[in-house]
Amino acid sequence: MHxxxxxxxxxxxxxxxxxxxxxxxxxxxxxxxxxxxxEINIEDCRKFYRQMLCMRTFDQKAINLQRQGRIGTYPGFNxxxxxxxxxxxxxxxxxxxxxxxxDHAASITFGGSYAIISTWKGRVEGNRPPEGRNIxxxxxxxxxxxxxxxxxxxxxxxxxxxxxxxxYFGDGATSEGDFHEGMNFASVFKAPVVFFNxxxxxxxxxxxxxxMNSETIAQKAVAYGMPGVRVDGNxxxxxxxxxxxxxxxxxxxxxxxxxxxxxxRYGAHTTADDPTKYRDNETENRxxxxxxxxxxxxxxxxxxxxxxxQWAEDFEKDIKSExxxxxxxxxxxxxxxxxxxxxxxFESPTWPIEEQKKAYMEYLKGGSEK
Amino acid sequence: MTTVKTNSMTPVQAINDGLRTMLQEREEMVVLGxxxxxxxxxxxxxxxxxxxxxxxRVFDTPLSESGIIGTSIGMxxxxxxxxxxxxxxxxxxxxxxxxxxxxxxxxxxxxxxFTVPMVIRAPYGAGVRAPEIHSDSMEALFTHMPGxxxxxxSNAYDAKGLLISAIEDPDPxxxxxxxxxxxxYKDEVPEGKYEVEIGKGELLVEGExxxxxxxxxMVPVIKKAAQLAEEKGITCDVIDLRTLSPIDKDIIxxxxxxxxxxxxxxxxxxxxxxxxxxxxxxxxxxxxxxKSPIERVTGADVHVPFWALEEHFLPTPERTLHAxxxxxxx
Numbered sequence: 001m002h003x004x005x006x007x008x009x010x011x012x013x014x015x016x017x018x019x020x021x022x023x024x025x026x027x028x029x030x031x032x033x034x035x036x037x038x039e040i041n042i043e044d045c046r047k048f049y050r051q052m053l054c055m056r057t058f059d060q061k062a063i064n065l066q067r068q069g070r071i072g073t074y075p076g077f078n079x080x081x082x083x084x085x086x087x088x089x090x091x092x093x094x095x096x097x098x099x100x101x102x103d104h105a106a107s108i109t110f111g112g113s114y115a116i117i118s119t120w121k122g123r124v125e126g127n128r129p130p131e132g133r134n135i136x137x138x139x140x141x142x143x144x145x146x147x148x149x150x151x152x153x154x155x156x157x158x159x160x161x162x163x164x165x166x167x168y169f170g171d172g173a174t175s176e177g178d179f180h181e182g183m184n185f186a187s188v189f190k191a192p193v194v195f196f197n198x199x200x201x202x203x204x205x206x207x208x209x210x211x212m213n214s215e216t217i218a219q220k221a222v223a224y225g226m227p228g229v230r231v232d233g234n235x236x237x238x239x240x241x242x243x244x245x246x247x248x249x250x251x252x253x254x255x256x257x258x259x260x261x262x263x264x265r266y267g268a269h270t271t272a273d274d275p276t277k278y279r280d281n282e283t284e285n286r287x288x289x290x291x292x293x294x295x296x297x298x299x300x301x302x303x304x305x306x307x308x309x310q311w312a313e314d315f316e317k318d319i320k321s322e323x324x325x326x327x328x329x330x331x332x333x334x335x336x337x338x339x340x341x342x343x344x345x346f347e348s349p350t351w352p353i354e355e356q357k358k359a360y361m362e363y364l365k366g367g368s369e370k
Numbered sequence: 371m372t373t374v375k376t377n378s379m380t381p382v383q384a385i386n387d388g389l390r391t392m393l394q395e396r397e398e399m400v401v402l403g404x405x406x407x408x409x410x411x412x413x414x415x416x417x418x419x420x421x422x423x424x425x426x427r428v429f430d431t432p433l434s435e436s437g438i439i440g441t442s443i444g445m446x447x448x449x450x451x452x453x454x455x456x457x458x459x460x461x462x463x464x465x466x467x468x469x470x471x472x473x474x475x476x477x478x479x480x481x482x483x484f485t486v487p488m489v490i491r492a493p494y495g496a497g498v499r500a501p502e503i504h505s506d507s508m509e510a511l512f513t514h515m516p517g518x519x520x521x522x523x524s525n526a527y528d529a530k531g532l533l534i535s536a537i538e539d540p541d542p543x544x545x546x547x548x549x550x551x552x553x554x555y556k557d558e559v560p561e562g563k564y565e566v567e568i569g570k571g572e573l574l575v576e577g578e579x580x581x582x583x584x585x586x587x588m589v590p591v592i593k594k595a596a597q598l599a600e601e602k603g604i605t606c607d608v609i610d611l612r613t614l615s616p617i618d619k620d621i622i623x624x625x626x627x628x629x630x631x632x633x634x635x636x637x638x639x640x641x642x643x644x645x646x647x648x649x650x651x652x653x654x655x656x657x658x659x660x661k662s663p664i665e666r667v668t669g670a671d672v673h674v675p676f677w678a679l680e681e682h683f684l685p686t687p688e689r690t691l692h693a694x695x696x697x698x699x700x
Binding site: 134147153188 | 519
């Protein structure tokens, strides 16, 4: 029924040549493309590494909290830190981000709050961005945020603002109509938006080769007349610089870009999922560990003399206390306010909502419902 | 006292005038959809607007309902006032997900950090011999949806006033345009800006015996039915609901408490139709005033037939009169 990648047409070899996987450092931390040599410095390396480790620690903590029953189902991103952190660090403060439910590392890096995790405790407060940050609540349906991102970008262009927009989505999302509609509108209206795909090669249990019959996701950009870029999603330098370039194009009025960041998530789709049912997790993870975004950056930093054991020890301690503090804060949140169910539906509530709220409040007080 | 100048207009001209008025008034407003630009809309609702306001303000989009609504949501979130046209209401299904999952939820799920002040315009309804799907009136799919208002004018004055209110509304509004009435007759429509309040129905004719309730293209049907009833000595309150969500319950209660009888007419299918909500409102507000069960005259629970048979689907003044007699004779 499906055509395995190795049996596909030969023209797809040309595609691979047209959309090569861009790397700046390889999986062993060697610099393979020195185009950005002058832009790589110790400060950035440390920033990248610290933030990735922070996000990985946070992710592990969230999974533990779920296992302990302290939060509900949680979708981890462990392994995708370079894709999310590297792209988010390319944004300007006033840009817009349209994440999915799995892009906490991107949101938090972009100035979001750890409070986001409270959404997995069923708290709507987790969706509220910090003041002045255009971090849109994560999209739960697949690919529907892409036309929204395009629309926000169209507004930015219309209003002659230099704000750019980034939209995140996974490999499965490329099969949805809204992926194509969002891309097409963005291209037609030259919207300043970056479509940032994290191809982790599985949409829950369906591998990407059963998801689509094209060799790469990047090549889909051709159909929409926009640049398509394939990057090693575990190479934070490649991710960061390609995102920077795409954002610059967007701000210059040159329109959208599709970036495919090829990566791998070690863990399950969510804490409710069991990946051993559909993939050889142990073998795959072992293989992918060789490409790990943190260890390769660590290797690079060591070879450059940027690594310092004391620095590493210090910030690991900082990260731990930062995350412990965030969890403490989440767990000491006051009880949710029942009014929040009713009070954010419209700017002014309509009478059915007012009446239903009143009746329910009466009921809670033990009074008459009518 | 100043006199407001009026012009005689059809409903579709009034919609055009409303769009023009608001494009002048609100520079962040844009009109978008399939064929709304140079073509002026397939029904000419946007005729001449691109010429007056330019391609940045009034623009054609790719043929893509989800794309039109999705991008409008994004634009609205980022400071604009999009008025999106869906060429026929029956084509909105691909965009249903965008309305349900984003337009109506954004304010709630961001606790007000992001809002979606947009309008979706769509011609709806049967009786114009349109091809399949074009004639659907699935308003109940949207009145059932939390977080969106639904309005439906039946005349030119209301069409302009309600459209302006919809554009000014800080939340998403679905604006349904009765296709059959686009050019059915003319009204005096004031020049410039005025609003018809969302959420308020209108008592068009006063009577004593039965309350007739309808909206959009069914309003002329119940007006005609009231005339036929009067010939038989039965007088009717005739209510044009104008807003379908939230419904004006006060106007319904006041009338039913006076007449003690009620007939609801809508062309949409019966099961899950809006008539059932109106019965609930009467039940909640006026049950003990009723002298007879409430009657509904609606489309059957079938698809709007191919047009050679559509008159057997649509409520008529005669079918309405039949229901009026039934509530009188109970």
